[in-house]
Amino acid sequence: MNTAVQLLFRRSLPSLPWTRQVRAGLLPLFAAHLRLSSTDLFRLPSALSLRLPPDPFALPAAINACAALPNSLPVGRQLHAISLVSGISADPFISTSLVHMYLKCAALPDAHRVFDETPQRSVAVWSAMIAGNAARGRAGEAFRLLNQMSSSGTQPNLITFNGLLVGLNRSGCPDKTLPLLQRMHSEGFELDSVAVSSALSAAGDLVDVTVGCQIHGYANKTRLEAYASVASALLDMYGKCSRAEEMLRVFDALASPDVASRSALLAGLSRNGRVDDALAAFAEFRAQGAELNVVCWNSMVACCSQNGKDMEALELFRQMQSAGEEPNAVTIPCLLPACGNVAALMHGKSAHCFSLRQGIIVDVYVASSLVDMYAKCGRITDARVVFDAMPKRNVVTWNAIIGGYAMHGLANDAIEMFVSMKRHRQKPDNVTFICLLSACSQAGLTEEGEHFFDEMQNEHGIDAAVVHYACIVSLLGRAGRLDEAHELIRKMGNEADSCVWGALLSACSVHGNVALAEVATKRLFELEPTNAGNYVLLSNIYASKGMLDEVERVREMMNAMGVKKNPGCSWIEIRNKVHMLLSGDKSHPQMSNISEKLERLGVEMKRLGYRPSISLVFQDVEEQDKEYILCGHSEKLAVALGLVSTPAGTSLRVIKNLRICGDCHATIKFISMFEGREILVRDTNRYHQFKGGSCSCGDYW
Known part of the structure; x- marks a missing residue:
């Protein structure tokens, strides 16, 4: 049996009983970290009867194993106790391992306590403390330790500086990263791929393309750009700095692009609105059989969703699942805006069910996206159900529900949620007041809107x-x-x-x-x-x-x-399929049925005294042609498609890319009464709920 394991156990430690939890935690740790054979593993219980004391050679291995595994802090504390009772906790190897373990387990106060009690501090333990503080956003403490390290006679090395650089980047302190890199360079350190990658990331976050290009030049001279991490960082930096052409040149120069560089390229193209280029590159990667991970798929779904290609985003999500790539808590918030944009309620519900099955519904960003999706799909009640079930909410969540009520013209509900938001001690931001002011505007609550405008500036310190x-x-x-x-x-x-x-x-x-x-x-x-x-x-x-x-x-x-009117476009979801209809377009397969339905409705409307608002057509054509043009408006086509494709009494949801015109508004009011349907139409201003011949907007939109 491995002697190092035997040394850990003795009967002379009655104050530290080997509980079932400790034994269950320690055995696999030692088996993995010390590479025990299966025979040795089965002999471990008998090792408890040995009277051999633990020593500074075995304990660090066990402590490091605790740092490498999740939820192992309790076992790590007991190993710390063993070292204290045995009188060997001050050993440099053990103290360094304990500091690493506590930092990995996010127990920063314990790491500081061990560090402060360590008489002989090695470069490794100093470096660990500096990097650990930087990674947790304590930049001031990290630099204090760096200065203290130098004054104590221990000189920082490249690992020390690299740990600080990486920590500053992870904690969102790019403004401190670049000066540190300059300090390293001035002190004669030869920068490696870790330092250069961190500096490029900081330059990208600061959108400082000048410094980014200088670092690129250094990487080129030292041949560091051949490293995968540096190449990915270059792509990311140029993408953040809106230099898409430089980004493409860097990628084309790569001899063997890896999955990280592909992901960085797709994300950069998406960030710069180059959605067609991103789609083309992604299709080429798939055709080549290149490795693509969930980050690549997420980037493409987000790219399409954020750049008006909602149907493509839905199709990509379907392809992602067909390819065997498991969506995650990032995928769903990327997809749901596309579902909301085109009122693809069934797709949104499927994403909701997936989130429930995967247990990611508790993620605040997933749930917030669901609230927003349901509101945009006309299901404000469902949005509220998701909101109420959330165990944790942030300002994005509150804004989603307030904005949802505003979109539906429910100003009083929006105001009530704002009051509840303050009662829950959630600080509103500028978006909150945009939603509130919009709600007041939609409902004609002028005095209330002026009050919130003043409150925003005077009580919450938000500049207008x-x-x-x-x-x-x-x-x-x-x-x-x-x-x-x-x-x-x-x-x-x-x-x-x-x-x-x-x-x-x-x-x-x-x-x-x-x-x-x-x-x-x-x-x-x-x-x-x-x-x-x-x-x-x-x-x-x-x-x-x-x-x-x-x-x-x-x-x-x-x-x-040379300006042309943007064509009206409407979307309607029928039996899990989203249909898109353009004003005046005759290409839809069911156009003959749609036209016939609209013609019959037009006859009934005229019989009951309705006259089309031909004054809204400013083309120089005959009156009959003006009526024909009005019939071709996309929202009318979408409503008619819904009428001929769904059973009587089924509610219809239509999304329009422009503001609904007065004639369509009057027509759909009539249809809702004549057909006995609830029809929801969302235009660029708000939701219109047509029912029984009236609209929720009160003809005020």
Whole structure:
């Protein structure tokens, strides 16, 4: 039997009884760490009868094994007790092992206690304490120990500095990493792959491409860029610094890209909005049979979800599972925004069930994403159920539920959740007040919105950003206080951006204020001359007033600028499949059924006195053609598809990429009454719940 194991046990330690827990914990530890044979392992119980004392050669091995395994802190403490009782705890090997063990087990006070009681501190124990403090965000203590180490006569080595560099990076202190690298270089240290990788990561976090390029040059001269860790760090740095072309050059120069470098490339392309390039690279990797891990898949799902390719994100998630890659707690929050964006409720529910089966529903980010997804899919009640079941919440969670209520026009519920948020001592942030102000604007709660705007600044110390001013402009404008809204913008001066002026233009559209609409669009045409939405909104305001010459003038301006109206697009989920319909598009396989249904509904509507709002069509065509154009709006097509594809009484959920027009709003109100359906339509402003011939917005949107 291994002599080192025998030395650990003796009968002369009655104060430390070998409990079942200790024996169960120690035997596999020694078997793994000391490489015992199966025969030796079975002999371990008999070793308890030996009278051999533990010594400084065996105990460190056991303590290091505790550091390497999870949930082994209790066993590590008992080994520490053995060393104390045996009088060998001051041995440098044992004290160093104990410091490492306590640091690995996140018991920093115990590590400090052992360190302070160690008379002879080696470079290893100093380095461990410095790195451990840095990794836990205690940068000041780490640098204090570094200076104390030098003054005590023990000189830091490369391992000491590397441990500090890595620790600072992990704890989010990139601003301290680069000066430390300069210090290392000035003191004559030859930087290795660990130091260079850490420095590149810090340069990326600081978006300092100048320093990043200098480090790249050093890596090139010293041939460190051949190391996989350095290559991945270079890709990550250039991605964070929005240098996609340099990132692609680095990747193309790699002789043998590994899974980490592929992941860094995909993440960098995604971060820079190069979604098509990312999809092409990912497809090429798969075609080559290259190794791809869950990080690569997550990057692609997030890339599509964040860049408007929601259908592609759903398909990638399906392919990920087919490829045998297990989604994790990062995958689900990446996927769920795509489900919410296109109201893919069944896909979202499947992700919810997966989270329950895998036990990751307790993750605060997974649950918060579920709250947001259900709210965006029109299921605010389900969102609240998930919210109430969460064992732990953060500000993102509270913002998700408050924003969900705002989206559904439930301002009083949003305010109630905000009060509960403060009662739970959760500090609101700027997003919280965006949700609150939006809720007040949607419901016409002008006084309450002004109160929250003041509370944000005076009680919570949050400076009003441009987006908050946009909410206030919308709040005042929608309440008919257009002159006050305009005066607020004038006080902002050049700070007012397109978001603020756009809020004023939208309010002018609601109240038909041509004069202020012209003021707003004049500024908007300067700020964003190619945004078709501004031209269309102004044209609609002119059309509603019968100012056809002005409508024609706006159309000529669009032609001169080469601006084309963004096509209306709507999504509806039917039997687990999401259908996308474009305004005026005839390519859907069921278009004949859709057109026939809309025609029959149009006949019934006219019979009951309804007339289409042809004034909202500013094309120079015949009246009959204008009615035909209105019938081709994407939300009408989506609703009609839902009517012909689902049983009577089934609720329908439609998502639109633009603001719903007045004619579609009136039409869907009629359909909800005539067909006896609940129809939920989410446009860029809010959710509209049509039921029994009325809408939850009260025709105020």
